[in-house]
Amino acid sequence: MTTLTDRPKTALLVVDVQNGVMREAHDREAVVANIGALVDKARSAGVDVVWVQHTSAELPRDSETWQYIPELVRRDEEPLVHKAYGDSFEDTDLESVLAARGIGRLVVAGAQTDACIRSTLHGAIARGYDATLVADAHTTEDLSAYGAPPPGQVIAHTNLYWQFQTAPGRTAGTVKTEEVDFGVKAAV
Numbered sequence: 001m002t003t004l005t006d007r008p009k010t011a012l013l014v015v016d017v018q019n020g021v022m023r024e025a026h027d028r029e030a031v032v033a034n035i036g037a038l039v040d041k042a043r044s045a046g047v048d049v050v051w052v053q054h055t056s057a058e059l060p061r062d063s064e065t066w067q068y069i070p071e072l073v074r075r076d077e078e079p080l081v082h083k084a085y086g087d088s089f090e091d092t093d094l095e096s097v098l099a100a101r102g103i104g105r106l107v108v109a110g111a112q113t114d115a116c117i118r119s120t121l122h123g124a125i126a127r128g129y130d131a132t133l134v135a136d137a138h139t140t141e142d143l144s145a146y147g148a149p150p151p152g153q154v155i156a157h158t159n160l161y162w163q164f165q166t167a168p169g170r171t172a173g174t175v176k177t178e179e180v181d182f183g184v185k186a187a188v
Contacts, residue, residue, distance in 0.1 A: 020065025
C-alpha cells in the first residue's frame with residue numbers, strides 16, 4: 001500500500017553487514033544465516049537485493065572493517081548504496097535506485113538495530129515506503145556500558161514497536177525470516 005505511485009515492487013534492503021559492524025554483534029551467526037536465507041529467497045523470486053554500506057571514522061572506505069562480511073556476497077548487478085548517516089536515504093542515491101526499479105516496499109535486515117536500522121525504517125516510512133523489519137535478521141553490539149539496554153532487549157524492543165508502526169497509506173510491521181515470502185519464483 002505504499003503511497004508512492006507506480007512503485008509496486010519489493011526489495012530486500014541489507015544494511016551495513018560489514019566486518020567492523022558485525023565483529024561484536026549479538027547473535028551474529030544466527031542473524032548472518034537469516035540474512036543469507038533472505039538474500040537467497042529474494043534472488044530466487046527475482047526480487048531486487050539492495051546493499052547499503054556505511055563509511056565513518058570507524059569504517060574508513062576500502063578498509064577491512066568497511067568491507068561486507070565474507071559470508072554475504074553481493075552480485076555485480078545488485079545495487080550498492082554508500083552512506084555516511086544512519087538513515088540509508090540521507091544524502092545517498094537510495095531513493096533514485098529504488099525509483100528506477102519501481103520499488104515501493106522494503107524488507108529490511110542488517111545492523112545496527114539501535115542506529116542505522118531504526119533510522120532507515122523511519123526514513124523509509126516517512127518517505128512513503130512500506131517498511132517491514134525482519135525480526136530475526138537484525139542485530140547490534142552491546143552498548144550497555146554507555147547506558148543502553150543489553151542488545152537482546154534493544155532488538156526485542158525494536159521488534160515490538162515496529163510491529164505496531166502505522167502511517168496513512170503505508171504498511172509496516174515485522175516478520176520472521178521463515179515467514180518472508182517474496183512471491184513466485186522467477187523464470188530462469
